[in-house]
Amino acid sequence: MPIEMLKGLPFSVDTWSSKSRTKRHHFLTHAHKDHTQGICIYGSYPIYCSRLTRTLVLQHFPQLDGSFFVGIEVGQCIVIKDLDGDFTVTALDANHCPGALMFLYEGKFGNLLHTGDCRLTIECLQQLPLKYVGTPGKEPKCQIDCIFLDCTFGQSPLKMPSRQSAMQQIINCIWKHPQAPTVYLTCDLLGHEDILMHVSQTFGCKIYVDKAKTPECFQALELMVPEILSEDASSRFQLFDGFPKLYQRAEAKIARARSDSQHEPLIIRASAQWYACDDGSSDIESWKKGRCDQPVREIFGVWHICYSIHSSKEELEWALQLLAPRWVISTTPSCKALELDYVKRLFNQHRNFNDPFWQLLGFSMDVESEVDVETAPDVVEVSSSPLAKSNAQDYAENSQSTTSSFSICRQSNPSPPSKTAAPVTLFGRARLGLNGSYFKHEEKEPILPDENAVIRCSDELEVISLKKDEVVVEAGKTLAVSESLDIRSKESLMHTETENCIFESAVGLSNSYNPSLRKLYRSMHVPVPRPLPSLTELMNATKRARRRQ
Numbered sequence: 001m002p003i004e005m006l007k008g009l010p011f012s013v014d015t016w017s018s019k020s021r022t023k024r025h026h027f028l029t030h031a032h033k034d035h036t037q038g039i040c041i042y043g044s045y046p047i048y049c050s051r052l053t054r055t056l057v058l059q060h061f062p063q064l065d066g067s068f069f070v071g072i073e074v075g076q077c078i079v080i081k082d083l084d085g086d087f088t089v090t091a092l093d094a095n096h097c098p099g100a101l102m103f104l105y106e107g108k109f110g111n112l113l114h115t116g117d118c119r120l121t122i123e124c125l126q127q128l129p130l131k132y133v134g135t136p137g138k139e140p141k142c143q144i145d146c147i148f149l150d151c152t153f154g155q156s157p158l159k160m161p162s163r164q165s166a167m168q169q170i171i172n173c174i175w176k177h178p179q180a181p182t183v184y185l186t187c188d189l190l191g192h193e194d195i196l197m198h199v200s201q202t203f204g205c206k207i208y209v210d211k212a213k214t215p216e217c218f219q220a221l222e223l224m225v226p227e228i229l230s231e232d233a234s235s236r237f238q239l240f241d242g243f244p245k246l247y248q249r250a251e252a253k254i255a256r257a258r259s260d261s262q263h264e265p266l267i268i269r270a271s272a273q274w275y276a277c278d279d280g281s282s283d284i285e286s287w288k289k290g291r292c293d294q295p296v297r298e299i300f301g302v303w304h305i306c307y308s309i310h311s312s313k314e315e316l317e318w319a320l321q322l323l324a325p326r327w328v329i330s331t332t333p334s335c336k337a338l339e340l341d342y343v344k345r346l347f348n349q350h351r352n353f354n355d356p357f358w359q360l361l362g363f364s365m366d367v368e369s370e371v372d373v374e375t376a377p378d379v380v381e382v383s384s385s386p387l388a389k390s391n392a393q394d395y396a397e398n399s400q401s402t403t404s405s406f407s408i409c410r411q412s413n414p415s416p417p418s419k420t421a422a423p424v425t426l427f428g429r430a431r432l433g434l435n436g437s438y439f440k441h442e443e444k445e446p447i448l449p450d451e452n453a454v455i456r457c458s459d460e461l462e463v464i465s466l467k468k469d470e471v472v473v474e475a476g477k478t479l480a481v482s483e484s485l486d487i488r489s490k491e492s493l494m495h496t497e498t499e500n501c502i503f504e505s506a507v508g509l510s511n512s513y514n515p516s517l518r519k520l521y522r523s524m525h526v527p528v529p530r531p532l533p534s535l536t537e538l539m540n541a542t543k544r545a546r547r548r549q
Contacts, residue, residue, distance in 0.1 A: 002035055002116075003148075003331055010082050013103065013114050013148070014331075016042040025080060027089075029116025030100035031056035032190060039064065046070045048089070052099030052224075056190070059219050074101065075127065084108065092127045094118040096309050097191030098224055104128065110145035113323075115331070118150050119163070120311045120319040134322050144325040151330040152310040155339045156276045159292055159314065166307035167198050170268060173295040173303055174199070180266035184240035184253075186302075187270055188217045191309040195270055197225050199237060206230035208238045240267060247300040254301045267301060272308035274298075317341055 002014035005023070012020035013027045016038035020026065028049035029035060039047075040061050045068045049057075054069040072078060077090040087107025094100035096117045102124070105112040111132070118124065125133055134140035153160070161169070174183055185207070187195045196207050208230045211218045217239065221229055240246075250267045257264050275289045289296070292306040311319070320328065320342040327346070330337040337343045 003329075003333065009109055009112075010084055010087075011105070014116060018042065024082060027103055027114070028053060028057070029094065029102070029114070030097055030190075031060070032097065032117065033060070035116070036060070043068055048072050048103075050074070050091070050099040050101055053101075055223065056099065056220060059223075060216060072101070082107075090129075093124060095121055095124050097189075098193065100191075104132075111142070112146050112148070113144050113325070114148040115150050117152070117309070118311060119309055120315050121162075125319060125322060128323075132323060134324055136321070139324045140322075144323055146327040146329060147320075147323065147325040148329050148331050149316065149320075149337060150310060150332060151316065151335040151337055151340070152332050153272065153276055153308070154313050154316055154330065154332075154335050154337065156313055158272065158275055158306070158312055160272060160306055160308050160312040161292055163194070163307060163309075166270065166305050167195055169293075169295055169305045170195060170199065170270060170307075171202050173268060173305065174203070174266065177266045179263045181236070181257075181263055182265040183237050184250075184265055184267045185237065185270070186240045186242045186246065186268065188214055188239055188241055189271075190220055192270060192307075193221065193225055195307065196221070196239070197228055200228040203237070205237050206232075206235060208233055208235040210239070214239065214241055242269065242271075247302065250302050251300050264301070266303065268295075268303045268305060270305045270307035272306050272310070274304050275306050313340065 004015050004017070004019050005012050010023060011025040011027060012023040014029055014035040016036070021042045021044060026044065026047045028039075028047055030049075031053045036057055039057070040063060043064060047068045048070050050073055051071045054066070054071065057069075058064060058066055072089070072091045074091055074093045077088060079086055079088050085108040087105055087109070090104040090106075092102040092104060094102045094116055096119055100116060100118070102113065102115045102118055105114070113128075113132075129142075131142040132140050132144055170185075174180075177183075183199075185196065185199065187193075199205075200207055207228055209218050209221060210233075218229075246269070253267070254264050275292060296304045298304060317340060320340065328337045328340065328343050
């Protein structure tokens with residue numbers, strides 16, 4: 001799902017909720033259903049998108065008011081009037097599916113690029129104004145402040161072929177199976193029309209699409225490529241619905257052909273999901289998934305081709321090197337921008353958080369921060385500007401986080417629900433929820449609360465003294481301070497079954513672990529476990545119990 005934009009911005013992108021409805025301007029990058037969820041309920045004027053996207057959306061949702069939409073096409077630049085100051089929007093081709101756009105925003109809030117879903121290529125970047133695109137070894141003349149980036153495959157090391165190369169693999173696969181009486185193409189997703197057209201033109205045959213089984217797909221193809229459609233159910237080339245139960249249906253068709261002593265049908269699935277998905281398959285299957293340069297047949301009889309309408313990690317790294325943005329935010333909640341090498345390097349650079357970019361968003365930072373990637377910080381504290389307070393109060397109504405900070409670049413998994421006030425995050429609601437915080441600090445004779453740095457505490461936690469920041473701790477709230485602190489508990493700090501708060505002291509993780517082990521736990525985003533009590537302590541406790549008896 002797409003992410004909510006920060007409240008300080010006057011527009012929303014691909015989100016349709018009570019939160020996004022409060023925005024004065026709305027943008028829709030493309031017509032895929034995960035980007036239009038809730039548009040019938042919360043959609044309102046104006047919605048900026050391409051004309052083709054508007055037509056496809058109205059086909060899917062005929063009850064939607066068409067007057068809500070305002071057309072904007074690739075290469076078009078428009079000035080939008082706004083109460084907080086006018087801003088400029090430029091539409092760029094996203095190379096994702098028909099009608100898909102990226103949006104470049106330029107205004108008082110800075111220069112922002114929202115990619116939506118995209119497959120970044122050199123052609124895509126050449127659409128940007130030249131001042132925003134650098135060359136290898138040379139930064140651009142004008143820097144983009146923040147890129148909201150599609151990181152769907154940002155964690156995958158796959159070397160994905162280009163879309164043209166993948167389509168040629170499909171053609172070659174069909175040529176190598178001349179005896180297959182039927183060729184089933186699993187290309188029912190918006191964005192796969194090029195495959196169907198290429199196959200139809202290469203073999204001079206039309207493709208049968210079952211209008212009753214896939215009405216939405218038929219309507220979309222009828223709108224874009226009506227010349228390749230066939231109503232003859234005996235046509236050799238047929239569209240095969242990818243969901244549900246693709247493999248069961250594929251096995252059934254192959255088994256039926258074998259029982260009738262006929263040649264097996266050829267079933268082709270053009271998608272990168274199978275290659276990127278780690279489903280615990282065998283070593284042989286895993287080896288096959290590494291072969292993206294040729295068709296691969298798996299155990300169910302389906303031939304896979306790595307055809308992707310999303311960027312590979314390699315393509316994302318290459319694009320970020322040329323654009324050199326100041327910050328990168330993933331628009332895909334399950335994928336982390338921090339997995340990209342470029343974003344990791346951002347953490348090693350000295351940043352001035354009193355920057356006008358943040359102030360225009362309503363935040364004024366108290367200190368400059370230098371961050372080490374090994375102690376990758378999840379949060380940086382913010383001062384209480386009016387908009388920051390407004391954002392914090394606004395997010396508290398809907399979020400489920402236990403930290404009280406503002407998240408930059410780091411994306412973590414959602415934490416369990418909490419009644420505490422929510423943080424203000426640049427990622428929006430999709431980025432809330434951190435289990436702990438890492439702070440770059442000045443190590444001056446720290447006072448450890450215990451031999452363990454990770455403390456699990458009960459409701460009866462008492463703060464005796466704090467340095468620099470005075471924090472009132474209430475039951476069930478997260479404690480975060482930037483200097484050394486002295487903590488004592490009314491009871492011994494033992495593990496409880498209901499842990500109301502987990503925090504890491506400012507002095508870092510427990511010194512009883514070596515740096516490699518601490519780094520391992522950090523990479524898994526879990527707190528370092530509390531060491532087991534010594535055998536001597538256990539024996540003494542047993543002796544005391546016997547004496548009481």
